[in-house]
Amino acid sequence: MNYNRLGNTGLLVSDLCLGAMTFGDTERGATKTESINMIHRYLDAGGNHIDTANVYTGGRSEEYVGAAIQDRRESVVLATKVRVKTGAGVNEEGLSRHHIMQAVESSLRRLQTDYIDLYYMHVWDLLTPIEESLRAMEDLVRSGKVRYIGVSNFKAWQVMKAVATSELKNLVRPVAAQYQYSLVKRDIEYEFSDLCESQGIGLIPWGPLGGGFLSGKYKRGAQPESGRISTSSDDVEEAWHRRNTERNWRIVDAVGHIAVERGASYPQVALAWLKQQPAVCSVIMGVRTMAQLDDNLGAAELTLSAEELKRLDTVSTLPELYPYHMVAQYARRLNS
Numbered sequence: 001m002n003y004n005r006l007g008n009t010g011l012l013v014s015d016l017c018l019g020a021m022t023f024g025d026t027e028r029g030a031t032k033t034e035s036i037n038m039i040h041r042y043l044d045a046g047g048n049h050i051d052t053a054n055v056y057t058g059g060r061s062e063e064y065v066g067a068a069i070q071d072r073r074e075s076v077v078l079a080t081k082v083r084v085k086t087g088a089g090v091n092e093e094g095l096s097r098h099h100i101m102q103a104v105e106s107s108l109r110r111l112q113t114d115y116i117d118l119y120y121m122h123v124w125d126l127l128t129p130i131e132e133s134l135r136a137m138e139d140l141v142r143s144g145k146v147r148y149i150g151v152s153n154f155k156a157w158q159v160m161k162a163v164a165t166s167e168l169k170n171l172v173r174p175v176a177a178q179y180q181y182s183l184v185k186r187d188i189e190y191e192f193s194d195l196c197e198s199q200g201i202g203l204i205p206w207g208p209l210g211g212g213f214l215s216g217k218y219k220r221g222a223q224p225e226s227g228r229i230s231t232s233s234d235d236v237e238e239a240w241h242r243r244n245t246e247r248n249w250r251i252v253d254a255v256g257h258i259a260v261e262r263g264a265s266y267p268q269v270a271l272a273w274l275k276q277q278p279a280v281c282s283v284i285m286g287v288r289t290m291a292q293l294d295d296n297l298g299a300a301e302l303t304l305s306a307e308e309l310k311r312l313d314t315v316s317t318l319p320e321l322y323p324y325h326m327v328a329q330y331a332r333r334l335n336s
């Protein structure tokens, strides 16, 4: 396992982060024992970065993570999130000082710890001025309950507003940013790869297998009957009708060819590509079973060659972003 700096901090996080979003999902996720076993397997393999959120599986995800890391808390970089609705009250959501202060106490209790290493603002809050949220975060850092903060799913102007407010008011500054990012979801590159690099923010992709689409288990023309991909809902990013495009199948084919050539699995190739992208410091794997975890952990040892990266890049670059990439390259040439 390799370790990278979290943005411009001195904190090191492993290339592969363990996502806990499905731990405790009573329909399709892992039970408490399975979750704890997977967390231990991940830590034993050298991983040190675990990602959860207060809203995952109604709080069970945080509880299971907390139970699993009791005897090795100091070696874990523990990330969780605040923002999404947690109860019926009008103030039980958002990034207000009120909700942040309430939510952090609940997370600390469920996680059985007295500090969170990385506390994310899960989604932008339209109602709360960012200065109010950052002041609450600053107080949490000063009190020792939080060590670093991050943003998640913010638009580029929202990230920059948070950074500028932190700098102007001398408040804690975001050092990590989570976005959905994979070979089949590359639109974030245009705004966020160089934003993160220029601002010393670690880019932390979620959804690295496109919800499982890149795992190689789905075939052209065969809509699965169950699982995340099977849905036809417009609200789900990884819904079959979105994934089932010729461009995406060509990406899966390219991943498969490299997997065969390298004696690796599809998920290992897709994860390896992502961990080698600019500004990426830790890729959040989502796993439902121990077999999936063992498979994906193999990506830690896989480094793709320049030629392999180029093949994957060629097949997956979004055509609609070409003009922007050309302008960006032109700007780089002018400045060199």
Ligand SMILES: NC(=O)c1ccc[n+]([C@@H]2O[C@H](COP(=O)([O-])OP(=O)(O)OC[C@H]3O[C@@H](n4cnc5c(N)ncnc54)[C@H](OP(=O)(O)O)[C@@H]3O)[C@@H](O)[C@H]2O)c1
Pocket (backbone or CB within 6 Å): 018, 019, 020, 021, 022, 051, 052, 122, 152, 153, 178, 179, 205, 206, 207, 208, 209, 210, 211, 212, 213, 215, 217, 227, 228, 267, 284, 285, 286, 287, 288, 291, 292, 293, 295, 296
């Ligand atoms: N910040 C945010 O807003 C946000 C949003 C979402 C997620 N996240 C974080 O990112 C993490 C990962 O996201 P994600 O679950 O969307 O990731 P993903 O890698 O795109 O999808 C994971 C799913 O792919 C399938 N899979 C994984 N490994 C596999 C393997 N080796 N072989 C076959 N199938 C495999 C499993 O689903 P099936 O077995 O059901 O096919 C698994 O649940 C989450 O746990 C969470 O921590 C953050």
